[in-house]
Each structure stands twice: as C-alpha cells, then as structure tokens.
Amino acid sequence: MNAIYKKYILDFKRPSGTSRGVLTQKETWFLIIEHQGKKGIGECGLLKGLSVDDLPNYEDKLAWVCSNINKGLAILYKALTAYPSIQFGLEQAFLSLNSEKPFELFPSDFTRINQPISINGLIWMGDEVFMHEQIQQKLANGFRCIKMKIGAIDFEKEIDILRSIRKRYSKDEIELRVDANGAFSTKEALCKLKILVDYDIHSIEQPIKPGVIETMQFLCAESPVPIALDEELIGVCDFEEKKHVLKTIQPQYIILKPSLVGGYRGSHDWIDLAEKYHIKWWVTSALESNVGLNAIAQWTFTLNNPLPQGLGTGTLYTNNLESPLKVAQGKLYYDSKTTWKTNLIKELCT
Numbered sequence: 001m002n003a004i005y006k007k008y009i010l011d012f013k014r015p016s017g018t019s020r021g022v023l024t025q026k027e028t029w030f031l032i033i034e035h036q037g038k039k040g041i042g043e044c045g046l047l048k049g050l051s052v053d054d055l056p057n058y059e060d061k062l063a064w065v066c067s068n069i070n071k072g073l074a075i076l077y078k079a080l081t082a083y084p085s086i087q088f089g090l091e092q093a094f095l096s097l098n099s100e101k102p103f104e105l106f107p108s109d110f111t112r113i114n115q116p117i118s119i120n121g122l123i124w125m126g127d128e129v130f131m132h133e134q135i136q137q138k139l140a141n142g143f144r145c146i147k148m149k150i151g152a153i154d155f156e157k158e159i160d161i162l163r164s165i166r167k168r169y170s171k172d173e174i175e176l177r178v179d180a181n182g183a184f185s186t187k188e189a190l191c192k193l194k195i196l197v198d199y200d201i202h203s204i205e206q207p208i209k210p211g212v213i214e215t216m217q218f219l220c221a222e223s224p225v226p227i228a229l230d231e232e233l234i235g236v237c238d239f240e241e242k243k244h245v246l247k248t249i250q251p252q253y254i255i256l257k258p259s260l261v262g263g264y265r266g267s268h269d270w271i272d273l274a275e276k277y278h279i280k281w282w283v284t285s286a287l288e289s290n291v292g293l294n295a296i297a298q299w300t301f302t303l304n305n306p307l308p309q310g311l312g313t314g315t316l317y318t319n320n321l322e323s324p325l326k327v328a329q330g331k332l333y334y335d336s337k338t339t340w341k342t343n344l345i346k347e348l349c350t
Contacts, residue, residue: 040097151183
C-alpha cells in the first residue's frame with residue numbers, strides 16, 4: 001500500500017467575512033491511497049486559525065502518515081489525536097479505497113435516487129447591501145432556513161437586517177439561525193441575546209469564545225435564544241472530557257464539523273453523548289472542497305437527522321472540484337446522472 005498527499009488552494013469567488021476576519025483563500029490537503037491498482041481519496045480540511053491542528057508541523061505529519069500507511073486506519077487514527085482533520089482524511093481515504101466507486105462512500109438513497117438533504121443558506125458578513133443581496137438570493141433559491149454570520153459589523157445594523165427579514169417573513173416561513181463565532185464579550189452576551197429574541201431566532205452558534213465553561217453554562221441556562229456549541233467542541237478529544245463539557249454546559253444544540261472534531265468517529269462520540277443528555281445536533285461542513293463536502297454529506301444522510309444541515313458551501317470557490325453535488329430549492333442533491341471526473345484522482349496526484 002502506498003500513499004501521497006497533495007496541497008490544494010481554494011479561491012473564494014469573493015472575500016467572505018467572519019468575526020475572525022475576511023477569507024480570500026482556503027488551504028486544503030488531499031490524501032490519496034493506492035493498493036493493487038486501486039486508489040482512494042480523502043480530504044484533510046485544515047481551517048487556518050480555527051483547526052486545533054493548525055500547527056507548523058502539519059505537512060510533516062502528513063508525510064509521516066504516508067510513510068506509515070501500512071499500519072492501517074485503526075492504528076494511525078489513534079496516533080493522530082492532535083490532528084483531527086488528518087484523522088478525517090484517513091477515514092475518507094480508506095472508505096474510498098474499499099468502495100466500488102471511489103466517491104461513493106456511503107451508498108444510500110442520497111447517492112442512488114437523488115433523495116436530498118435539507119440545508120441552511122449561509123449569509124456571509126459584509127456591509128448591509130451585500131448581506132441583503134445574499135438574503136434575497138437565498139430566498140429566491142428556495143431556502144427556508146437561513147444562517148447569518150453576525151459579530152463583525154455594528155450590532156445595531158445586524159439587528160436592522162434581522163428586523164427587515166422578520167417584517168417580511170414570519171418564523172413559520174423562514175427559520176433564522178445566527179452564528180457569532182464567539183464575537184460577543186462575556187459581559188454583553190446576555191444583553192444581546194435578550195435583544196435577539198425579538199426576532200424569533202431559532203438558535204445562535206457560539207455567542208462567546210470557547211473555554212469559558214462556567215459563563216457558557218450560565219448563558220445556556222438563562223438565554224431566551226437557544227444556544228448551539230460549535231468552537232467549544234474543537235480540541236476536546238478525550239471522551240470523558242467531551243462528557244464533562246456537555247453535562248456541565250447543557251446547551252440546547254451542538255454542531256458537528258467532522259474535519260474539526262476527528263471525523264466520523266469523533267462526531268459519533270459527540271452525537272452519542274448529546275442524545276444521552278437530550279441535546280439536539282446537526283452537521284456542518286467547514287469550507288472543504290467538494291471532495292470533503294461529499295464525504296460529509298453522504299454520511300450525514302445516513303444519520304436521518306430532520307433538521308436543516310449546514311452543507312451548502314460547495315459553490316463558494318472559483319476552482320472547486322466538479323462533482324455531482326447540486327443545491328436546489330434549499331436542498332443538497334447528489335445528481336446520480338452526473339459523474340465525477342474519472343481522472344480527478346490522477347490529476348490530484350500530479
């Protein structure tokens with residue numbers, strides 16, 4: 001068995017803003033395994049500034065994985081606790097290698113008969129005009145669940161945007177999720193959450209920075225807007241530590257990004273604990289290319305979660321890899337009549 005890795009730079013169609021800054025490019029890595037003439041591919045979706053494995057020796061670790069690929073998935077996965085995105089890339093690559101089709105990791109009605117996944121429409125931060133343009137486009141495209149990034153522009157302006165949406169659409173017509181990416185200070189968070197409740201917000205992701213467990217516990221207990229943990233889960237690898245986080249904070253929701261929490265196995269740990277403590281959850285991609293998005297979407301479909309998932313990021317880039325993934329009427333489809341480029345893995349290897 002042999003393995004190689006390949007760096008790939010994804011270019012955003014336009015600068016995309018979050019509370020942590022503006023993104024113009026996204027660095028990702030592909031892991032390709034070859035055995036007896038057959039190849040499998042996985043994406044190691046490193047997210048600069050957020051991934052716990054955003055470390056100087058990341059490429060060295062990929063080289064080590066390739067040199068030790070014959071140790072197999074179980075041993076390598078266990079040795080890569082500090083590198084959740086590589087864990088996920090390995091899971092994908094081995095599934096791909098062992099599948100009849102390299103990009104059909106979880107055969108299901110999603111891949112075979114175009115059964116869709118309901119998703120939210122993502123609204124990126126920017127000036128008021130840009131954010132309103134995005135909202136109108138998402139509504140025109142059939143989305144009935146919209147996720148809006150907040151925390152980068154003036155809070156009053158963000159409230160004006162939410163108010164304008166609610167003047168036109170009720171909560172029964174449009175579900176509104178907001179994502180603060182930890183932008184609120186601990187002192188102002190509850191006050192802002194009490195303001196947001198007037199606009200029938202479904203939930204808010206990570207209102208304050210992660211790691212302040214006592215404050216987050218207080219907010220989850222007192223907030224009139226349901227809270228979803230996101231960044232709070234990143235870097236929490238030990239099962240008992242995961243249990244402590246959820247049991248202590250008791251959030252209303254958690255959000256699972258496989259690239260950031262150790263792939264399928266790490267995500268299942270969180271799901272099992274969430275269901276034990278009656279916490280709802282959904283899955284979100286983390287700006288992967290269509291290779292990683294495909295791997296997340298196929299797995300997500302098998303979970304039968306009725307909530308809209310955060311999987312509609314495939315159209316952000318000018319140079320994404322062509323795939324059967326299509327977004328229509330607020331849903332993600334796998335168009336079985338559209339095939340992956342047969343030479344895609346070969347191209348990535350060169």
